[in-house]
Amino acid sequence: MRQYALRRMLYLPLIIAVVSCLTFFTLRLPVSRDPVAYHSTQSTTVEQQEAIRKEFGLDKPVLQQFVTWLGEVARGDLGKTFRSNQPVWPEVQRRLPITFEILALALTFSTLIGVTFGVLSAVKQNSLIDYCARFFAVFGQSIPEFFLLVLLIVLPSIWWNYSPPVGGHVSIFEDPWENLRLYVPPAVVLGLGGAAAMMRLTRSTMLEVLRQDYVRTARAKGIAGHRVVLAHALRNSLIPIVTLLGSQVTVLFFGSVIFELIFSINGIGQFFFVSVTTLDFPVIQFLVLYSAIVVVVLHLLVDLSYAVIDPRVRYN
Amino acid sequence: MAARSPVATTGYDWTFRRRPQRRVRRLGRLAAEHPLGVFGLVVLMGFVILGVLGPYIAPYDPRELRAGQPFAGPSLDHPFGTNNLGQDVFSRVIAGARISLVIASAAVFFGAGLGALLGMAAGYYGRWVDYLLQRSSEAFSAFPALVLYFLLIAAFGQSPKTIVFAIGISALFSGNRVLRGATMIEARSTYVEAARAMGCSETRIFLRHVVINVLPLTVVLMSGALGAAILAESALAFLGLGVEPGTPSWGIDMSGQNLSFARLGNWHIVVFPGIAISLVVLAANLFGDALRDIWDPRLRK
Numbered sequence: 001m002r003q004y005a006l007r008r009m010l011y012l013p014l015i016i017a018v019v020s021c022l023t024f025f026t027l028r029l030p031v032s033r034d035p036v037a038y039h040s041t042q043s044t045t046v047e048q049q050e051a052i053r054k055e056f057g058l059d060k061p062v063l064q065q066f067v068t069w070l071g072e073v074a075r076g077d078l079g080k081t082f083r084s085n086q087p088v089w090p091e092v093q094r095r096l097p098i099t100f101e102i103l104a105l106a107l108t109f110s111t112l113i114g115v116t117f118g119v120l121s122a123v124k125q126n127s128l129i130d131y132c133a134r135f136f137a138v139f140g141q142s143i144p145e146f147f148l149l150v151l152l153i154v155l156p157s158i159w160w161n162y163s164p165p166v167g168g169h170v171s172i173f174e175d176p177w178e179n180l181r182l183y184v185p186p187a188v189v190l191g192l193g194g195a196a197a198m199m200r201l202t203r204s205t206m207l208e209v210l211r212q213d214y215v216r217t218a219r220a221k222g223i224a225g226h227r228v229v230l231a232h233a234l235r236n237s238l239i240p241i242v243t244l245l246g247s248q249v250t251v252l253f254f255g256s257v258i259f260e261l262i263f264s265i266n267g268i269g270q271f272f273f274v275s276v277t278t279l280d281f282p283v284i285q286f287l288v289l290y291s292a293i294v295v296v297v298l299h300l301l302v303d304l305s306y307a308v309i310d311p312r313v314r315y316n
Numbered sequence: 317m318a319a320r321s322p323v324a325t326t327g328y329d330w331t332f333r334r335r336p337q338r339r340v341r342r343l344g345r346l347a348a349e350h351p352l353g354v355f356g357l358v359v360l361m362g363f364v365i366l367g368v369l370g371p372y373i374a375p376y377d378p379r380e381l382r383a384g385q386p387f388a389g390p391s392l393d394h395p396f397g398t399n400n401l402g403q404d405v406f407s408r409v410i411a412g413a414r415i416s417l418v419i420a421s422a423a424v425f426f427g428a429g430l431g432a433l434l435g436m437a438a439g440y441y442g443r444w445v446d447y448l449l450q451r452s453s454e455a456f457s458a459f460p461a462l463v464l465y466f467l468l469i470a471a472f473g474q475s476p477k478t479i480v481f482a483i484g485i486s487a488l489f490s491g492n493r494v495l496r497g498a499t500m501i502e503a504r505s506t507y508v509e510a511a512r513a514m515g516c517s518e519t520r521i522f523l524r525h526v527v528i529n530v531l532p533l534t535v536v537l538m539s540g541a542l543g544a545a546i547l548a549e550s551a552l553a554f555l556g557l558g559v560e561p562g563t564p565s566w567g568i569d570m571s572g573q574n575l576s577f578a579r580l581g582n583w584h585i586v587v588f589p590g591i592a593i594s595l596v597v598l599a600a601n602l603f604g605d606a607l608r609d610i611w612d613p614r615l616r617k
């Protein structure tokens with residue numbers, strides 16, 4: 001297993017190389033948009049434009065730019081943002097915990113709800129709870145999360161003349177109660193879509209596992225019902241659940257951007273969004289690269305967890 | 317297959333008369349078994365009709381200022397009320413169907429269609445086609461959908477074309493993955509071996525046996541991708557990255573200024589476009605689920 005993990009880690013630099021190439025050259029194709037044009041107004045002279053181009057480092061040939069950028073990144077220098085001339089890493093670093101908390105809360109919630117109701121609805125197949133859970137699962141997968149977030153701030157304002165607080169970030173270490181009050185309701189809403197997908201998957205996997213012989217044997221031996229379901233059946237349904245969990249993190253990136261924009265939270269999502277609309281190349285390049293690394297490591301962790309869940313799994 | 321006789325020279329083709337009836341009965345049975353799928357299809361067709369005939373159905377021009385008093389609540393004249401400019405929300409929701417459906421279906425059709433073709437080629441011919449596609453698919457899997465959309469929008473600007481391209485690419489790789497697997501299974505099946513033993517050419521086996529048998533899966537794939545494409549399109553429009561501001565689009569009409577007006581009590585401005593998106597995605601998902609139940613033998617119980 002260690003060997004497998006090491007071999008997979010060898011792919012990481014390769015994927016990072018491919019991703020950084022794709023990102024860098026997509027932004028600089030002849031048909032791509034020009035940040036200099038974005039930063040100049042009608043009164044900007046050609047000389048001023050050239051000065052801006054030089055300041056951004058976009059005046060050199062693309063290949064030379066690429067090599068320079070690679071060298072800087074390898075030495076830990078991520079460059080400065082175009083729009084405020086600030087170093088990229090501190091800007092990203094101070095926003096990371098905010099987005100991380102949103103993702104963690106939403107993921108925790110969606111997994112708890114999804115797995116709980118998936119198991120319940122598989123154990124009590126065709127009961128009222130099963131029908132309700134399936135009904136909500138179909139809806140949960142169809143309603144866009146931004147609509148749910150919009151409803152979350154619009155509905156209370158109609159019903160109780162109260163608007164949930166929008167904007168402002170309180171660190172969880174300074175005032176945990178206030179922090180959770182701000183973040184939990186939107187994170188719950190954000191997790192609903194994931195919960196629906198998780199519920200459907202858990203239900204179908206559990207139904208399959210519960211039909212197997214060893215479950216009947218376990219019951220025949222007189223093991224308590226809840227133990228059969230949780231320790232025997234659920235344990236063997238975990239592999240697809242963990243796989244889905246891994247892919248849900250990337251799906252939540254989207255939700256997190258929308259969440260941060262609606263609630264004016266200054267996290268990575270909002271930062272990324274603003275950088276895209278203002279053509280802030282250094283930030284875009286770094287964030288694409290960063291999320292690619294996160295995704296690749298996540299996939300690796302998911303693959304490695306299979307052996308922990310099911311000792312029969314062997315890596316070759 | 318046996319119904320079509322190779323020597324149908326008697327002038328009166330019985331098979332021709334019988335087959336439509338049998339097909340209609342079979343369709344009826346399928347419909348009865350999948351009421352939710354039928355509901356999805358009907359709603360989806362309803363939205364398609366709205367998209368095509370929108371301008372003739374809508375009571376007002378969606379861009380007409382002061383079609384009514386600004387911020388009027390839902391009434392008989394304006395079923396969904398009016399927005400801050402006095403534009404009729406009902407007419408805007410109807411007009412939004414066209415943009416949403418055109419962008420989403422263009423992305424799904426080109427993306428998933430091309431992906432399916434490539435997947436079939438990779439699954440059947442293997443070798444370098446397969447190798448190339450698998451490696452690019454792996455590189456692509458490192459991009460979460462959002463990151464890909466953002467990168468392409470930064471590079472190529474905020475236009476419907478970019479959105480179609482971006483959503484299409486993600487559909488392309490999922491189409492490629494699904495069809496590659498299915499084609500590989502078909503290509504190794506006994507009947508293909510039999511056809512080869514009978515001396516069919518590779519092209520004939522590919523087109524007449526393999527493609528025909530995985531084609532339904534392409535339709536299943538496309539209908540499943542449609543809901544996701546509509547969701548992605550409306551979310552990007554909500555972020556202001558899709559069509560131009562001011563265009564009647566469900567995502568745009570729920571965002572920015574309209575959202576602040578909604579917080580002040582004009583809920584109808586944002587709630588109705590949201591319901592429209594949810595309904596059309598729900599319909600597409602239900603229809604896609606039903607198609608998958610019918611056509612994907614691996615999931616058949």
